[in-house]
Amino acid sequence: xxxxxxxxxxxxxxxxxxxxxxxxxxxxxxxxxxxxxxxxxxxxxxxxxxxxxxxxxxxxxxxxxxxxxxxxxxxxxxxxxxxxxxxxxxxxxxxxxxxxxxxxxxxxxxxxxxxxxxxxxxxxxxxxxxxxxxxxxxxxxxxxxxxxxxxxxxxxxxxxxxxxxxxxxxxxxxxxxxxxxxxxxxxxxxxxxxxxxxxxxxxxxxxxxxxxxxxxxxxxxxxxx
Amino acid sequence: xxxxxxxxxxxxxxxxxxxxxxxxxxxxxxxxxxxxxxxxxxxxxxxxxxxxxxxxxxxxxxxxxxxxxxxxxxxxxxxxxxxxxxxxxxxxxxxxxxxxxxxxxxxxxxxxxxxxxxxxxxxxxxxxxxxxxxxxxxxxxxxxxxxxxxxxxxxxxxxxxxxxxxxxxxxxxxxxxxxxxxxxxxxxxxxxxxxxxxxxxxxxxxxxxxxxxxxxxxxxxxxxxxx
Numbered sequence: 233x234x235x236x237x238x239x240x241x242x243x244x245x246x247x248x249x250x251x252x253x254x255x256x257x258x259x260x261x262x263x264x265x266x267x268x269x270x271x272x273x274x275x276x277x278x279x280x281x282x283x284x285x286x287x288x289x290x291x292x293x294x295x296x297x298x299x300x301x302x303x304x305x306x307x308x309x310x311x312x313x314x315x316x317x318x319x320x321x322x323x324x325x326x327x328x329x330x331x332x333x334x335x336x337x338x339x340x341x342x343x344x345x346x347x348x349x350x351x352x353x354x355x356x357x358x359x360x361x362x363x364x365x366x367x368x369x370x371x372x373x374x375x376x377x378x379x380x381x382x383x384x385x386x387x388x389x390x391x392x393x394x395x396x397x398x399x400x401x402x403x404x405x406x407x408x409x410x411x412x413x414x415x416x417x418x419x420x421x422x423x424x425x426x427x428x429x430x431x432x433x434x435x436x437x438x439x440x441x442x443x444x445x446x447x448x449x450x451x452x453x454x455x456x457x
Numbered sequence: 458x459x460x461x462x463x464x465x466x467x468x469x470x471x472x473x474x475x476x477x478x479x480x481x482x483x484x485x486x487x488x489x490x491x492x493x494x495x496x497x498x499x500x501x502x503x504x505x506x507x508x509x510x511x512x513x514x515x516x517x518x519x520x521x522x523x524x525x526x527x528x529x530x531x532x533x534x535x536x537x538x539x540x541x542x543x544x545x546x547x548x549x550x551x552x553x554x555x556x557x558x559x560x561x562x563x564x565x566x567x568x569x570x571x572x573x574x575x576x577x578x579x580x581x582x583x584x585x586x587x588x589x590x591x592x593x594x595x596x597x598x599x600x601x602x603x604x605x606x607x608x609x610x611x612x613x614x615x616x617x618x619x620x621x622x623x624x625x626x627x628x629x630x631x632x633x634x635x636x637x638x639x640x641x642x643x644x645x646x647x648x649x650x651x652x653x654x655x656x657x658x659x660x661x662x663x664x665x666x667x668x669x670x671x672x673x674x675x676x677x678x679x680x681x682x683x684x
Contacts, residue, residue, distance in 0.1 A: 298680055350633055353626075354630045357623075357626050360627075361613075361614075364614075365617060370616070370684075373681065373684060380673070381609075381631060384669065384670075385630075385634070388662070388665075393637075395658060
């Protein structure tokens with residue numbers, strides 16, 4: 233059943249991606265000020281949204297784990313964080329490529345860049361912590377608490393960095409840019425395949441986790457023999 | 458509630474007493490803060506006029522790095538002789554245990570700051586005492602933020618093999634909003650201006666950070682320690 237879902241989702245995502253790529257590369261005109269590189273936004277922004285969806289899912293599953301103590305929630309939380317982190321990295325890297333072309337620099341301490349980097353570091357810490365704990369239920373408990381702390385921290389980080397930067401000179405003005413509706417449609421339309429890909433990746437990761445648990449059980453059984 | 462308060466005070470007094478008898482973490486932390494202050498002088502020209510402009514940043518980096526030495530040990534010091542198990546088994550709630558430890562750490566961090574702030578003023582030629590009481594308030598709020606996060610993460614990682622390696626990477630990113638507020642406010646106050654106007658937004662952020670994470674830590678620490 234789950235296999236079928238995965239094939240269906242990834243097939244749908246592939247078809248939609250091909251269609252979107254065709255439209256954004258061939259049909260949509262270059263943006264007036266930025267030219268061709270503008271198209272990176274169709275992956276850059278939805279990647280950030282997908283990452284936050286992943287982190288939110290991890291937050292919910294962490295609370296559920298602490299409430300119900302079912303290791304399945306812990307596995308989902310871990311998988312969602314890993315996939316979210318990958319999308320956050322995609323967001324950061326695509327943003328840097330765009331910055332290199334438009335601003336002429338790979339990195340600037342712009343509020344969004346800084347906040348996203350902090351967010352990335354927070355969740356990288358979560359995955360690092362998981363590797364350091366061997367006992368499954370202890371690992372689940374500790375990482376659930378860390379996930380809750382991280383998720384509560386993220387909005388505070390975003391607001392504070394925005395205030396911080398508004399008091400300092402910044403290389404770009406942001407927040408006021410208007411975008412044509414065809415671009416907006418593309419942005420949301422390209423979010424759908426990214427979400428589907430994220431879901432498939434999470435399912436694959438969950439299957440690995442289950443296989444790992446089965447292997448551990450067999451190993452314990454073999455030891456007992 | 459009086460029971461909670463009494464339990465916390467007992468734990469805080471115990472921690473302070475054992476630290477003041479050995480002074481292990483306190484000595485290390487104070488000397489480390491002096492070493493960082495020395496190192497900063499090589500990173501830029503300390504006599505330059507701009508020092509005042511980033512004095513808040515320098516100070517809070519010193520506090521955060523030196524404070525970590527005290528905070529990291531908060532729960533780890535209970536590991537020898539299974540003291541931590543005894544504490545958990547004692548008729549004290551996890552929240553009271555946490556509150557007591559946090560209170561002790563808070564006082565120890567303030568002691569380190571009380572030493573390194575005047576030294577900072579001397580080394581970098583900064584008049585920091587113009588707004589003394591407001592600065593003291595900001596120091597207390599910022600230090601409490603560091604204490605809550607540091608003590609909580611000390612409890613979180615107490616049983617891990619790689620504890621010392623994990624803690625700094627986990628703690629500092631979470632602290633960033635509080636550190637930023639404290640840096641802004643301190644720079645402002647060290648510049649001789651009283652708090653007011655736009656800067657108040659940072660004070661509100663710092664207070665909110667303290668309240669949110671204190672509540673979160675108190676409600677989750679039982680789960681972390683006991684299971």
